[in-house]
Amino acid sequence: MLTKILETKKEEIASLTIPDPYQGERRSLKAYLTRRGSQAHVIAEVKKASPSKGVIREDFNPLEIALSYESGGADAISVLTDVTYFQGNREYLTEIKKHVKIPVLRKDFIVDPLQVEESEALGADAILLIAAALEPEKLKELYDLAYNKGMECLVEVHSSQELEELMNVFTPEIIGVNNRDLSTFVTSLEVTEKTGSLIPAESVFVSESGIHEPKDLERVAKAGANAVLVGESLMRQRDPGEAVKRLKGETLHDED
């Protein structure tokens, strides 16, 4: 599936137009994922559909969902902008960015400098870079470009091997471990447990995918995750903000 998605991206990039630049401020994803007050940091994802699950939420108003996430205590919003496989849209990101006060991550398959430029123009605070889609040197090039433009990157791996290959080149500030195999869709929190011990202490560690309940969050936190990225299980709730609150509330221990 990842190969198929990347083929589609190649076609999209060939006809990509950069929108008018977003003029507002940028926010630091890293700062929000390490802010005091809670141990359970949540990136809540706005995702209508996915290749593994089809349509997840029929009644889909991306801005309403994002505002609900924010009021429920999400630390950041992830927005799927891919049209073909996730029924997302890049306009959702700009609209959400204009209305929320927390950082907005562009979740897409970014493999080309033009897409980094596009993300900047859309108003993204951070972008996703996937190790399975990029050679480590190419990933570093896009990473540096994003940071030079005032954005941050969530760098995603799915195995210890991918992480080691990446760290031979550089150490990202924010590392995501995706519990979902993007080719087979098999999702297991064991991936976070196996890979977690190799994440350097100076990097923010995000466990992604397959988190449904507070006990899942506790499990990945035990493996060292500072934050979780959650899509489907929140999107299926009638009130997504309440769902964030519940996910954080039952595991949240005030530090003060």
Ligand SMILES: O=C(O)c1ccccc1NCC(=O)[C@H](O)[C@H](O)COP(=O)(O)O
């Ligand atoms: O979600 C999919 O089916 C998928 C398929 C192929 C490539 C990427 C895919 N998902 C992107 C993600 O990583 C998730 O949207 C994100 O981590 C949230 O996962 P979940 O909480 O399980 O919805």
